[in-house]
Amino acid sequence: MTTEQAAQTVQITINGTEVEVPAGELLIKAAEDAGTYIPRFCWHSRMKPVGMCRQCLVEVEGPRGTMLTTSCTMTVNDGMVVNTESDTVKKAQEGILEFLLINHPLDCPVCDRGGECPLQDQTMAYGPGESRFVEEKRHYEKPIPISELVMLDRERCILCARCTRFSDEISGDPLIEFKERGNNTQVLTFPDEPFRSYFSGNTVQICPVGALTAKPYRFRARPWDLEAVESTCPHCSVGCRISVESSQNQVLRFNGVDNDPTNQGWLCDKGRFGFEYINSTERLETPLIRGEDGELHEASWSEAIDAVADRLGGFKGDEVAGIGGSRNTNEEAYAFGKFLRSVVVTPHIDAQLGDGLAPEFIGGVYPRATIDDLERAKTILLWGPDLKEELPVLYLRVRRAAAELGANLIVIHPRNTGLDDVASHTVRYRPGTGADLIERLVAGTGELADVREALNVGPVVALVGRPGLAEDIRLPEAVAAFARDLPEATVLPLVRRPNVFGALAMGLAPNLLPGPAEITDADARSRLEEAWGPLPETDGLDATGILEGLASAELGALVLLGADPVADHVDPVLAAEAIGEAGFVVAIDQFLNDSSRLADVVLPAEGFAESEGTVTNVEGRVQKVNRLIPGPGQSRPVWAILDDLARRMGGELGAPSAAALAKEILTLVPSFSAVGWDELDWGSGREGILIEPPLRYLPVAAGITQHAQSGFSLHLAHTLYSDGTLTGSVPAFAGLAPEASVHLNPGDAARLGINGGDLVRVTGDAAVELPAVIDDGLVEGTVYVPAGRREARALGSTLAVAVAKGTVRQLSLEGGGS
Known part of the structure; x- marks a missing residue:
């Protein structure tokens, strides 16, 4: 049904009652919206009707008399008369159910669907009561x-x-x-x-x-x-x-x-089955303090809070830094920022790990697109990560827009992606040559002439992000600057972690205050200082700067909130060195991960389904998360941990509950002034509330690193499954993460004498040897290595790498696009 049809209505009669329904609507849907349920099995509101099960048969009056037809394939028209309860309809429905049950086993007591089974329910409501089949x-x-x-x-x-x-x-x-x-x-x-x-x-x-x-x-x-x-x-x-x-x-x-x-209604399998980490026996249950023997030992909460407060209090405010918050709720991120800026008094805060985008670009780009804008887009420009691997349900929305709604999809990426089969145009480029490609797109000549012509058809939705971790962080901003000049263009910056936008909106960035607002925003500073007290005057260091500062002893202490820089930072070697050299490290987390294992104090935190609050998605939509179960052992909510630390250090967070923090945010952060928990839980905000950030940032194209044409370019990109702490704690995902490997274009592999399964030596920040995969979906001169693999960490994220044949080892590996 089109938008124009939905705006028009027609009159139909259902079981003797006249109702007004949208023109062009399927009869089964129109009847349901009018209060009449028609049984069905094959029909689903998000898929095309096929009329296979016949359970939705109804009688419709026509010029030649009454007709028995499937309501899932018939659209309504003005004056239509429908009967869903006649003897003929009932007999037909009984017959269909009797036929379905001929071979269906009567094993409801041992069937996982028992108790929520449509066949079970409809047999009771519409079935014959007994079967003649013996x-x-x-x-x-x-x-x-x-x-x-x-x-x-x-x-x-x-x-x-x-x-x-x-x-x-x-x-x-x-x-x-x-x-x-x-x-x-x-x-x-x-x-x-x-x-x-x-x-x-x-x-x-x-x-x-x-x-x-x-x-x-x-x-x-x-x-x-x-x-x-x-x-x-x-x-x-x-x-x-x-x-x-x-x-x-x-x-x-x-x-x-x-x-x-x-x-x-859809979920990716990581989202659907990734819950198992919540029940993991590896969850932290008690605070841990590193003893004189160098090992972490269990301690009481009072001992742990005292140890953290005493050690942090021994550093000047700007010698302390904080990393994390992008996997926490808005309320927890707000408490973290308030603790660091008003109690510790440090400007060094970052929710990202060097693998994201510029904070002001994420939080302030305009005009900003929403996910639902894809429904109305005529053209979609996707220059960012492979959505199927990193943002799978956004992949489904883009796929629907291209395959079903007719949008022209243009995919620009160094490698085959999951959307290539529905794309109108695909453009392959070598990482590091993005700036040159933008210039050629602007010119719109040669092989890019058709692409440029397609981009002139609006409305245009530009989905921009880093295609790989080795790409220049300024590339997505340059793409956005180009896209803003396209007809009726809107831009959606793409980031991976669940609450990056929310964390930035709560001020977890070195150059932003809650809002998000710039550090120099006088109104925002005045409002916050009245409630928080004096704030740092200048921008702080980002995650990479923090790690460099710790490694060089310019910084002394680090507070980690649900972050694992050793595993997730673009330079894991630097992260390990920095945490190892730091004077003091405290980690607030659910698990002992590669970073928290190096900490001096580890505090167990409640996680998803154990604490309540709100989160903000990639488009700026605030939604509720709710508490269902208690946390394991002695784990506590993040806000409660930070509140106790603040009190012990002579400060005050004023955080008796997550709800109290939400009310404070509502008061002090204008963009969240309409975001109330009651509205999200019970009001019109059930679908989420879009915020309007006060920050307005105009993207510019400048300073993008160009890579020399000689040698190889590294394409380092995430896959849906990895060996990360959370996904690694999900038994259902065992064996699903692809093996650490080096993907090479067939031509490159042939020139180097490399076959699939051979060990290949790739040298970036350091050298690693991994098995080769011959990948015909990869552009020449490019090496693809899946990110998030322990065996490949030492490689780092340097754009230019050297490739050579290593020790020969044959494995059974096959490559290709996603």
């Missing part, structure tokens, strides 16, 4: 694993095609399909091709029976045993709405919630 039912081997995350029970399948249609229409991974014919028709994967989709869990949620089940949830609980709250996914910056469900104080599953501006 013969032996059809049998298959059950269940069979079709991927590492999903199990298939073919006996239960009713052939509604929801799973196959989702994989084809929505995710673009047609890895599951119908096989055989007639009575033997069944859903299966292709031989030697598992259902290895990043979105496979959605098929489990939308399956109307128990044919597809999720391994992490199988036999764990019944629906009536579960407690549930609505929340926001903690794994990336898209901000997908989810239902968090637990039993006996253990989170057992996430389900997608249909939030129209963001995820529209």
Whole structure:
């Protein structure tokens, strides 16, 4: 249904009652919106109608009499008369259900879908009550694993095609399909091709029976045993709405919630199954203090708070720095910034780890795009990370805009991406040559003439970010400066971590105050100093500057909040050296990670589903996260830890609760003045509230590093699964992260005499040897190395690298695009 049709209405009659419905709407949807539920199995509001199950049959009056038809394939028209309750309709629905149950096993007591099964519910409501079928039912081997995350029970399948249609229409991974014919028709994967989709869990949620089940949830609980709250996914910056469900104080599953501006009901598998880290036995439960023997030992909270306060108090304010906050709530980020700026009195604060974008660009670029702008865009320019790997549900939204809504998609990237198959134009370039490519796009001649012409059709939505960690941080800003001059253009800066925008809006940047506002903003300073007291006068150091300062002893102490620079900073060697050389390090975290293991004091914090607050997604949409279970052991909320530290150091945070902090933010940060918890939980803000930052930043194209044409350029980019602390604590993800490897273009590999599986020596900040993958989706002169792999950390993120054949070792590795 188009926007124009939705603005018009028609009159139809349903079961004798006249109702007004949008023109062009499907009858099944129009009836439901008018209060009449029509049973269905195959129809899903986010997929194309197919009319396969026939359960939604209704009678519609026409010029030749009454017609029995599927309501999911018929659009409404003015004067339509519909009967959903006639004897004919009831008999048809009973017949359909009786046929579906001929081969469906009556194993509800052991089926994971029992208690929330549409087939079960509709058999009770619309079925015949008994079956005339007494013969032996059809049998298959059950269940069979079709991927590492999903199990298939073919006996239960009713052939509604929801799973196959989702994989084809929505995710673009047609890895599951119908096989055989007639009575033997069944859903299966292709031989030697598992259902290895990043979105496979959605098929489990939308399956109307128990044919597809999720391994992490199988036999764990019944629906009536579960407690549930609505929340926001903690794994990336898209901000997908989810239902968090637990039993006996253990989170057992996430389900997608249909939030129209963001995820529209879908989740990636990392978001859906990544909850298992919450229940990990490796979670920190007690404070740890490093003893004279050099080891971390358990301590009481009073001992730990005293130790941190005494040690931090021994440094001048500007000798202390803080890193973190991008994985925390807005309220926790606000408390962290307030603690550092008003109690410690330091300007050295950063929520990013050298792998993001300029804070003022993220927080203040205008005109800013929203995710929902993709629904109306005529042209989409994507010059940033591979969305399928880093922001998967945004990938689904872009895919829908290009494949279903007709937008022209232009993808610019050093390597094949998951969106290439629906892109109107794809442009490959070598990392380090982005500035030259922008100049050629501006000129719009030669091979880029068609691309430039497509960019002249507005509205244009520009999705800009760093395609790889070795790219110049100023490249996305230069792309945005180019894009702003396109017709009706809006820009959306892309960052990966879940609450980067929120952390920056709370002032967790060396050059920003809460708002976000510039350090020099007199109104913002005055407002904050009246409530907080005197603030540092100047900009501070960013994460890289902080680590360099610690390594050189210009800084003495570091406070880490949910951050692991040793694993996540673009220069992990520098991070390890800096933390090792620091005079004092305190880490507030859920796990012992590579950085917190080096800390002098580690304080256990509550995490997702254990504390409440708000988060802000990549577009600036504030949404609620809710508490469902208690934290493990003696873990405490971040705001409570910081409040105790402030009091012990002679300061005051005024943070008796997260709700109190939210009210303070509402008062002191004008862009959050309309963001109340009640509004987010129960009011019109259920879909989230977009904030309008007071900062207005005009992107400019200047100073981008150009890479020499000789040698190789490094493309270092994240993948959905890695060996990070959180994903590494999820048993379901074991073995899903790709092996550390070096991807080479076939031509480059041939010139170097390298075959797939050979060890390749890549020299950047240091040399690493990794197995080669021949990747025909990679531009020549470029080396792709998946980021987040322990074996590749020493390589760093230097753009120019040397490549040579290492010790020969043959492995079975295959390459290609995402």
